[in-house]
Amino acid sequence: MAALQEVDRPRTAARFKTERRGNVMTILAGGEWVLGVAEAHDAALRTLSFAGVATLEIDCAGLDRLDTTGAWLLMRTRRLATMAGIRTMWLDVPDAFKPLISTIDKECNGPPVGHLDDHGLRAFLERLGRAQMHFFAQAVSLLGFLGMVASETVATIFHPRRLRIPALVRQMEEVGLNAMPIVGLLSFLLGIVFAFQGADQLRRFGAEIFTVNLLGISILREIGAIMTAIIVAGRSGSSFTAQIGTMKVNEEIDALQTLGMNPVEVLVLPRMLALIITLPLLTVFANVMGIFGGALMSLFDLGISAPAFLRQLQGAVGPGWTFWVGIIKAPIFAFLIATVGCYEGLQVERNAASVGMLTTRSVVESIFLVIVADAIFSILFSFLGV
Amino acid sequence: MTLIPEAKEFGPPVIKVEGLVTRIGGRILHDGLDLELRRGEVVGVVGGSGTGKSVLLRTIIGLNRHVGGRIEVLGQDVGKLDERDLRRLQTRWGVLFQDGALFSAQTVAENIQVPMREHTDLGPRLMDELAAVKLAMAGLPPDAATKFPSELSGGMRKRAGLARALSLDPEILFLDEPTAGLDPISAAQFDTLVRDLQKSLNLTVFMVTHDIDTLKATTDRIAVLIDKKLRIGTFETLVHDPHPWIQQYFSGVRGRAARAEA
Known part of the structure; x- marks a missing residue:
């Protein structure tokens, strides 16, 4: 000082x-x-x-x-x-x-300024209570938001012209095409890591060739879908919140409404649809890149040639469910990420701290929901025996 | 630029700008601009949108770099000061930004105490008393202290911003559009407040404004930013300046009303 x-x-x-x-x-x-x-x-x-x-x-x-x-x-x-x-x-x-x-x-006849009492047990309990009430209130309002989105979606299905194709395409480019380099690179590296770890363990049993099975099944069923969803939640979910939140701060959302446009239709639907379309595609791309990385590692570390790798992969994965188990999850993850991202964006208040706070919350919540959904899928698939 | 004779009744110069050149994004905004403010004087800067009024203010307080000329504030060359000396100098002036620029995560009282905590060794009790003094001087009720900026009206936010600007008992007060966005009654009250504070604290005030009523009510001299330079005069002399922009400015409806009062 x-x-x-x-x-x-x-x-x-x-x-x-x-x-x-x-x-x-x-x-x-x-x-x-x-x-x-x-x-x-x-x-x-x-x-x-x-x-x-x-x-x-x-x-x-x-x-x-x-x-x-x-x-x-x-x-x-x-x-x-x-x-x-x-x-x-x-x-x-x-x-x-x-x-x-x-x-x-x-x-100057006033008393000295007071301060908000924000420490001590009472204040702690008060914060705890507020957080609890906020949690319930938010659950209710999220449900309301889902209802609004659902009714708008149905309305759009009956009036397909209301779907904003240019906005949809732009969003698909932004959340899908532009995410390809990072998704591809990370999946490729993960493929290398998985192949290396698998080979290291399986070599002890002389079962190096099963590295291919490990790689194929883990990437196709789990890693491809969930990694892509997490990257996209961090990349696009946060940008949904920040974009919509900034529009909220600038009163652009209010302006939309006064111009006779529905913010859900204009802002939320294109983003949600774009993500639902592109996330499965990104997942396929991630799968390919991951397996490519694994194949490269298998070639250099284990000496498994490309034809041998592919033959083994075909045997392990087959024409069955393995591929679809991963892909089916992607649109659900996309729906969760887009819903949370747009919802939190619309919750922004008119102050500077709000956008940042809700963007952080949007990323944390969407990753949390993605992992919870993945766990539910695992239980479901084990019941179904796929 | 010649100083008008009235300026002599004020103290020694506290702000001296000579041949200032600023460039923002490749565009030259000020070219050879001169300005002198004396202690105890209130000077208002007017000019069309985009002529660089706010940039001038920001350059004088060291937020923008200038490419040519000299800016001397309280005897120190702002352009040549290093980071540390500039910080020291900055404690001797207060700035009110357009919308108050209050820290949104802190209450009004905490906002006022930010500079005190940072730059002084005041005890907590005295700090609370002094914050109440600043609050009252800025015309805010005592219960505003525990409110957050988002809970205040635009006029109250400006007053709170003013209270924070006065926190360290500055010698110079910079105001950026102090009455923009206020209703005429609040604006008039704010003008009176600035004038009263200027008198009781012997402040030197540099303000950027569009508001003719504010110019009329508060300033000793007016500087019009035209052709990258300042034309300085009093309200009475500028009304007769032949420059088309000045003529238009003072002869608009609002200008006529303000002149009629004069």
């Missing part, structure tokens, strides 16, 4: 002493009573003893400078004396300081 003395030009100290003549007490204030030096006398002035004093004089003849801090300290002393039933008077106030002293006297 830098003291203001060194910040400002050199100052002479704020001088202060008291004199008693009978029952008359005189405070002699001199030097510069300004912020940075005047507060040195805060404690002394606060605890000044007025025992046996009938009249208090505040002598300002020696004041060189005075600002609100100094003026307040003197004024406070005077008020303390007045409250103790003492007659008070100002002596020799230089003309330059009169306006300030009279302003402080007239305007």
Whole structure:
């Protein structure tokens, strides 16, 4: 903490002493009573003893400078004396300081500012309660939002012209095409990691070739779909919230409504549909890249040639359910990500902190929901025996 | 640019701008601009939209770099100061941004105390008392202290921003469109407030404004930003300036009303 003395030009100290003549007490204030030096006398002035004093004089003849801090300290002393039933008077106030002293006297009669009590057990319980109520309120309002989206979707199905094709295509480019490099790269690297880990363990049993089975099944069933969903939640879910949230802050959503357009139809449906279409496609791409990475690792680490790899993969995955188990999940994940992203965007309030806070929340919630949904799928598939 | 004689009744110069050149995005906004503010003076800057009024303010307070000329504030060359010295100098002026620029996560009282905490060693009790003083001087009721900026009206946010600007008892006050977005009654009250504060705290005030009523009510001199330079005069002298923009500005409906009062 830098003291203001060194910040400002050199100052002479704020001088202060008291004199008693009978029952008359005189405070002699001199030097510069300004912020940075005047507060040195805060404690002394606060605890000044007025025992046996009938009249208090505040002598300002020696004041060189005075600002609100100094003026307040003197004024406070005077008020303390007045409250103790003492007659008070100002002596020799230089003309330059009169306006300030009279302003402080007239305007500043309030108590010291209070602070919100936000620590301690009570405040903690209050926050806990609020969070709980907020959780329930949000569950209800999310349900309302889902209903709104559902009814808009049905309306759009019956009036396909209301679907905004240009917006849909633009969103598909943004959330699908533009996500390909990052999704592809990460899946490729994950394929390499999986192949390496699998080969390392299976080599001990002389079952290196089963690395291909491990790779194919884990990527197609789980990793491809869930990794893509998590990347897209971080990339597109957050941008949905930020875009819609910023529009909310700028009152653009209100403007849409007054222009006779439905924000759900204009903003939410294209985004949701774009994600539902592109996320399965991205998942297929991720699967291919992951297996490609694994094949490369198998070739260099285990010496499994490409034809051998493909033959083994075909045997492991077959024409059965393995591929579809992964792909079926993608549209559901897409729906969850888009719903949370758009919903949180519409919850933004008109302040700067709100957009950031809700964007973070949108990413956390959508990843959470994606993983919960994936767990439910696992249970479901184990019941169905696929 | 010649100083008009009235300026002499004020103290020594606190802001001195000589031959200022600024460039924003390749476009030159000010070219050889001169300005001098003396202690205790209130100067308003007007000019068309996009002529660089706010940029001028931001350049003087060190938020924008200038490419040519000299800016001297309180005897120090703003362009040559290093980071640390600029921070020190900045504690000696207060700035009110257009919408108050209050920190949205903090209450009004905490906003006012931010500079105090950062730059002084005041005790918590005195700090609370002083925050109440600033609050009252800015014309806010005591119960505004625990409110968040989002709970305040536009006029109250400006007052709270002003209270924060006054937090360290500055010598110079910079106001960016202090009355924009306020209803005429609140705007007039704000004008009175600025004038009263100027008198009681002996502030030097530099304001950017569009509001003719504010110019009339608060300023000692007016600087019109035209052709990348400032034309400086009083309300009375500028009304007779032949420049078409100035003529149009002062002869508009609002200008006529303000002149009629004069």
